[in-house]
Amino acid sequence: MCEGKFCQLPPPFSLKKEPSVPYTLQIIIQSAAPPPKGDPNGAYVHIFKHVYLHRNKVSASECVQMCWSNPLRFDWGNQPRVALMALNFMLDKMGGKQVRFWLIKPKYEKKVSLDQQAREDGYKFIREFGPRTNNRNQFMEWTYEQINTPGGKIEGWSEGKVKEAPRNHMRGRQNAKTLDYWPFTFKSFTTRFFDKVLVKMLPAMRQHEEDATVWARYSSAHFEQGASRHACNNPYDRAEDDKAFAQMKTSKIWEISHHNFVKLITPSFSAVDEVEDMDAIMARTHYIVITDNGMYYRVAATTKTSINFIPWGNEPKDLLGQSQVEIFKAYKLNPHGHQLPPSYHEYCARSQEVPIGAFSMVKMPPQEVRPSLLSEEALRVRVKKEKVTHAF
Numbered sequence: 001m002c003e004g005k006f007c008q009l010p011p012p013f014s015l016k017k018e019p020s021v022p023y024t025l026q027i028i029i030q031s032a033a034p035p036p037k038g039d040p041n042g043a044y045v046h047i048f049k050h051v052y053l054h055r056n057k058v059s060a061s062e063c064v065q066m067c068w069s070n071p072l073r074f075d076w077g078n079q080p081r082v083a084l085m086a087l088n089f090m091l092d093k094m095g096g097k098q099v100r101f102w103l104i105k106p107k108y109e110k111k112v113s114l115d116q117q118a119r120e121d122g123y124k125f126i127r128e129f130g131p132r133t134n135n136r137n138q139f140m141e142w143t144y145e146q147i148n149t150p151g152g153k154i155e156g157w158s159e160g161k162v163k164e165a166p167r168n169h170m171r172g173r174q175n176a177k178t179l180d181y182w183p184f185t186f187k188s189f190t191t192r193f194f195d196k197v198l199v200k201m202l203p204a205m206r207q208h209e210e211d212a213t214v215w216a217r218y219s220s221a222h223f224e225q226g227a228s229r230h231a232c233n234n235p236y237d238r239a240e241d242d243k244a245f246a247q248m249k250t251s252k253i254w255e256i257s258h259h260n261f262v263k264l265i266t267p268s269f270s271a272v273d274e275v276e277d278m279d280a281i282m283a284r285t286h287y288i289v290i291t292d293n294g295m296y297y298r299v300a301a302t303t304k305t306s307i308n309f310i311p312w313g314n315e316p317k318d319l320l321g322q323s324q325v326e327i328f329k330a331y332k333l334n335p336h337g338h339q340l341p342p343s344y345h346e347y348c349a350r351s352q353e354v355p356i357g358a359f360s361m362v363k364m365p366p367q368e369v370r371p372s373l374l375s376e377e378a379l380r381v382r383v384k385k386e387k388v389t390h391a392f
Contacts, residue, residue, distance in 0.1 A: 012047055017065045021056035025049060030096035048094065050087075123165070125153035130166040139163050183331050183340055187347035188324045192310060197297045201286045204299050234268035236289055245293040248309060258304040261296065265289060292317075 006025045007018050013027060028048040034040050051066065064071050076083040088102055131138035143162045146154050154162055186194060240263050244256045256264070262278065265287070272278050282300070287307075289296040294311040320328060327341055341347075 012068045013049075015049075015051070015066045016068050017062075019051075019053065019058055019062065019066060021058060022054055023056075024052045024054065024101055026052070026091070026101055027099045028091060028094050028096050029098075030094065046096075050091070122154045122157065126162065126165045127169065130169065132166075132170065134167070134170065139166050142166075183327055183344060184320070184324065185344070185347040185351040187343075187350060188320055188327075190315075190319060190321050192315075193295070193319050196308075196310060197288060197295070201297075201299055204286065234265075236291060237264050237267055238292070240264045241291045241293055244309075245291075245311070249311075254309045254311065255306040256296065256309055257306055261287075261298065261307045264296070290317075290319075 004024070006023070007014060015025070026049070028050075030046040030048070032044040032046045034042060034044055038044060051063075060073075063073070074083070074087060091098070091100065131142050140163060143159055143166075146152055147157050147159055147162060149155055186198070189198065240260065244260055244264070248254050248256070262282075269278065269281070272281065279302070282298075283302045284300050286300050287296065287298040294309055296307055296309050298307045316322065318325075330339070
């Protein structure tokens with residue numbers, strides 16, 4: 001009955017004939033004395049059923065066909081609100097076993113508030129057992145089940161507040177890993193990736209100018225204004241990469257033409273058919289393409305200049321420094337119980353300054369300083385000048 005499936009009740013609890021309109025059924029069961037010809041030792045009950053048709057109108061004959069026994073009709077008179085209250089009051093006084101959907105309550109009833117311990121237990125229950133994703137409507141289904149579970153930790157809680165809690169936890173896992181439990185900072189990257197790639201891309205993350213050609217292609221390129229997206233594990237043309245790497249290795253010019261770069265990333269954009277759509281995507285997307293031979297990087301722009309390339313050489317094929325490899329392994333084994341590196345907070349403070357300085361167009365010092373040809377002591381030595389007293 002809680003699910004509203006009244007037609008599945010067995011007789012005589014169900015209606016003799018289902019009405020053609022939606023309805024709600026209330027049942028009251030009272031103990032009754034044995035009838036004149038009944039078994040004195042038997043158990044008999046009176047079953048009173050209140051059928052509410054939700055303001056729908058049906059004929060009197062159809063109403064009679066619904067009943068197993070004596071049909072009754074309520075006359076609401078000129079004051080239906082008061083009469084409805086009187087009906088509910090009458091049902092309350094009937095006693096017995098009741099299945100009710102409406103009760104009479106005081107107009108100003110004092111709300112029962114939770115104590116601090118009950119609230120803390122409820123918050124902990126949501127954190128530990130709440131859904132982690134909402135791709136299949138888990139938030140609503142889990143919330144509705146838990147707030148209606150008798151004796152549950154969050155029984156009777158507001159549905160909106162409970163649904164907001166897992167949504168906030170999910171948003172925190174997506175956006176605040178660096179400050180919450182992500183052990184890596186900008187210092188964790190290799191120097192070549194940070195100095196050559198990341199520092200160049202950060203200032204372009206916040207642009208204020210508008211290009212009419214680019215804005216006009218947003219809808220066809222499936223972008224929203226001001227949106228920020230990233231993609232991982234995208235396919236690329238390996239044959240084109242090997243061909244370009246062989247040419248760059250021969251010429252010692254580590255860059256690839258714009259046309260060949262588009263051919264390289266075409267497998268990731270198989271759904272883009274128009275050249276103008278691809279230009280719109282290239283105009284507002286930063287690219288870091290990691291291949292077996294090296295790393296291509298391109299800052300979003302409308303120009304079609306050559307794209308820079310960094311070969312792996314003899315160094316490991318990784319964006320994290322060698323000192324971070326063990327930290328990464330420990331994090332993968334236990335993401336929520338790992339120990340932060342000793343210098344994490346120092347590097348974290350620097351990592352927060354990097355984007356601020358980049359957005360303010362302040363030149364950031366490189367992580368790695370290249371050695372100069374002369375030492376500092378040699379640069380301080382002055383060249384001796386001969387004193388000339390006579391000129392010939």
